[in-house]
Amino acid sequence: MPEMNFHDRVTVTIADHVAHVLLDRADKMNALDDAMFEAIIAAGHHLHNAKGVRCVVLSGAGRSFCAGLDLASMGNTERWGDDSLTGRTHGNANRPQQAAMVWRKLPMPVIAAVHGVCFGGGLQVASGADIRFIAPDARLAVMEVKWGLVPDMAGYALWRGNVRDDVLRDLTYTHREFSGDDAVRYGFATHVSAEPLAAAMDLAREIAGKSPTAVRGAKMLSNRTPDMDVDEILIAESKAQHELMYSRNQMEAVRSGMEKRAGEFVDP
Incomplete structure (x- = not known):
């Protein structure tokens, strides 16, 4: 497919x-x-309904993943006034929040490959991914307090459950830089890799070889269950399983597994 x-x-x-x-x-x-x-x-919205896409890899060109907010853009004071932040322009999110949340909202898994600088809003965009590979020498920071702001691109929603609360407070209040190794230890990243993009692509291809309906069902449950009580989780699991059981893809997963061959799945 063309670029x-x-x-x-x-x-x-x-x-x-x-x-x-x-x-x-x-x-x-x-x-x-x-x-x-x-x-x-726009890229995220395009992929939401893209036929045949089973996994997404998100990376940055050049020396860094993303340096965060372009400070020159803060000069337009009119753009930040009134309800430009408090208004909900994309469902439950405003525009900056959607730049991170769009990846979490995609029905298929997203894997971020992070290298170089990953500050502020860039860290929040990467946090929208399901899984993050990061270079050990990457430089990260929850940068917003440095500029008299707070993290507001869905970071608090995306870091919840991954980053320990007191660690997040420390890094936010001080905007102290930390490394890729630290990011895994703190919960901002999943795996350290000297070649994060290659590692992300390898995992993406592995996931793309699985039943896409099962993977999408698992992502849906992963997204929804943190806000559910136990009874809600149990019924959500059962409903998702009911949709998959004896479906074409589920039966193909069984057959291909028993025959030790690649599965031939149909896309949703």
């Missing part, structure tokens, strides 16, 4: 059921300006 470009900021290529989303503003370390926000959201 798709969104607002000259983000490119998407799809091959073998894996979509590679590349933040493509390398000269500015993929900093978040208006066009980048629009491009990230």
